[in-house]
Amino acid sequence: MIQLNVKSKVLFGVIMINQMQKKVLILALHAGELMMKSGAEIYRVEDTITRICKACKIPYVEVFATPTGIFLSLDEGSVDSDMHTFIKRIKGSSIDLEKISQINHFSREFTSTDLSIDSGLAIIKDISNIKPYPLLVRILGAALVSSFFALIFQGAIKDFFCAFFAGACSYALSVFLDKLETNLFIRGFCCCAAATLIALGLFSTGLGSDLNSIIIGSIMIFLPGVALTNAVRDTLAGDMLSGASKGIEAVIIVVSIASGVGVAIKLWTLLGGVF
Amino acid sequence: MIWAFIYAFCSTVGFSILFHVPKKHIATAGFVGALGWLTYTYFIVSGSGSVLACFAGSCIVAIISDVFSRAFKDAATIFIIPGILPLVPGANMYYTMLAILEGNVTETASIGTETLLMAGSIAVALLVVASISKLLSLTGRKLLTYLK
Numbered sequence: 001m002i003q004l005n006v007k008s009k010v011l012f013g014v015i016m017i018n019q020m021q022k023k024v025l026i027l028a029l030h031a032g033e034l035m036m037k038s039g040a041e042i043y044r045v046e047d048t049i050t051r052i053c054k055a056c057k058i059p060y061v062e063v064f065a066t067p068t069g070i071f072l073s074l075d076e077g078s079v080d081s082d083m084h085t086f087i088k089r090i091k092g093s094s095i096d097l098e099k100i101s102q103i104n105h106f107s108r109e110f111t112s113t114d115l116s117i118d119s120g121l122a123i124i125k126d127i128s129n130i131k132p133y134p135l136l137v138r139i140l141g142a143a144l145v146s147s148f149f150a151l152i153f154q155g156a157i158k159d160f161f162c163a164f165f166a167g168a169c170s171y172a173l174s175v176f177l178d179k180l181e182t183n184l185f186i187r188g189f190c191c192c193a194a195a196t197l198i199a200l201g202l203f204s205t206g207l208g209s210d211l212n213s214i215i216i217g218s219i220m221i222f223l224p225g226v227a228l229t230n231a232v233r234d235t236l237a238g239d240m241l242s243g244a245s246k247g248i249e250a251v252i253i254v255v256s257i258a259s260g261v262g263v264a265i266k267l268w269t270l271l272g273g274v275f
Numbered sequence: 276m277i278w279a280f281i282y283a284f285c286s287t288v289g290f291s292i293l294f295h296v297p298k299k300h301i302a303t304a305g306f307v308g309a310l311g312w313l314t315y316t317y318f319i320v321s322g323s324g325s326v327l328a329c330f331a332g333s334c335i336v337a338i339i340s341d342v343f344s345r346a347f348k349d350a351a352t353i354f355i356i357p358g359i360l361p362l363v364p365g366a367n368m369y370y371t372m373l374a375i376l377e378g379n380v381t382e383t384a385s386i387g388t389e390t391l392l393m394a395g396s397i398a399v400a401l402l403v404v405a406s407i408s409k410l411l412s413l414t415g416r417k418l419l420t421y422l423k
Binding site: 039040041044095096097098099100101104105132133137138140141142143144145146148149151152153171212215216219220221223225226228229231232233236237254257258261262265266 | 278279282283285286288289290291292293294295296297300312349350352353356357359360361363365366368369371372373375376394395397398399401402
C-alpha cells in the first residue's frame, strides 16, 4: 500500500513536469509559427524559440525551422526524462510587421521578467488575433504604391490616376483570390494580367499617356521583394534549405507576374488592340 | 530630386499599409524608403551603374533602419522590409518580359542578368550592414566591460 503511494507520487511528479514542458513547447512553437508566417528570417525564429525555452529553464533545446515547418525537441536533462519532439507544419504566409514587432517585445519581456507560461500563452493568442488594416485602407495603400511608382517611372499626371485605378482593382482581385485559397502562381498571374488589361484599356481610350509606367506601377504591389532578399540572407546565413525554398517561392511569383503581363499583352494584340 | 523623395515616401507608406507596419512607425518607414530611393537616384544621376546604385541605396536603408531600431527599441525588419521595396527591380523585370515577347534574346539576357544582380546586391547590402553593426556592438560591449 505504501509502495503504491510512493509510486503514484513519482508518477504524479513526472506528469507535472511533462505538462510544464508541453506548455513551454506549445508556447515556443506558436511564437515561432507566428513569426515565420509574418515574414521573419529563419535565424530570428530559431533564436526566439531557443530563448523562450531557455527562459523556462529547459537545458536541452534543439530547433530546426524552415519556411514550411518547424521541428522542436526539448529534454529536461535528467537521466530518466523523456524527450519531447513536436513538428509544426506551416501553411500560407502573409507579411505582418505589427505581429513581428509585438512578438519581439513579448520575447524580450518573457526572458527578462518572470512572466508565467499561461499568461505568455494568452499574450501569444492575442497577438495571433491581430487583424491587418481594414480592407479599404489596404486598397488605398496598394493604389498609393502603384500611382506613385507610375510617377517615379516618368508617368504624367494622367498616368497617376490610371495607375491608381489599376492598382486598386488588381489588389482587390488578389484579396478576393486569397479568400478562394488559390495558389501562389494563379493569384500572381490573374492579378497582373488584370492590371495589364486595365492599363491597356485606359491607354487605348486615351486616358493614359505612358503605358509602361502604368503597368510597372501596378505590378510593383505583387513583387516578391521580401522573399527574394530573405532567400539570399538565409542562404548566406547557412540555412540552405530555407534559402532554397524561399528562392523557389520568389522565382514562382516572378514567373507568374511576368507571364501574366506577357499573356495579357499578347491577347490584346491578337484581339486587334493597338500597343 | 525633391520630387523623387516625395514619390518614394508616398509609395513606401503604401507598402507599409499593405504589410501592417505599426501606426506610429509608418511615417518613419516611409522616410527610410525615401532616403534609400534618393541615394539610388543620386548614384544613377552621377553616372554609376544600377547594380552599384542599388547596393548603395540598400546600405543606406539598412543603416538607417538599424539606427531607428535601436532608437525605438523595435525590430529592424519593420523598417527594412518596406524600405527596400522601392529598390526591387520591378521595372527591369517588366522590360525583360517585353524583350522575351519581342523574341529579342540578347536584350532578354542583358536586362535579365542586370535584374538578378540588382536583387542580389540588395540582399548582400543588408547582410554586410547587419554583420558590421553586430561586430561594432560586440566590440563596443567588450570595450565597455574591459574599461570597467
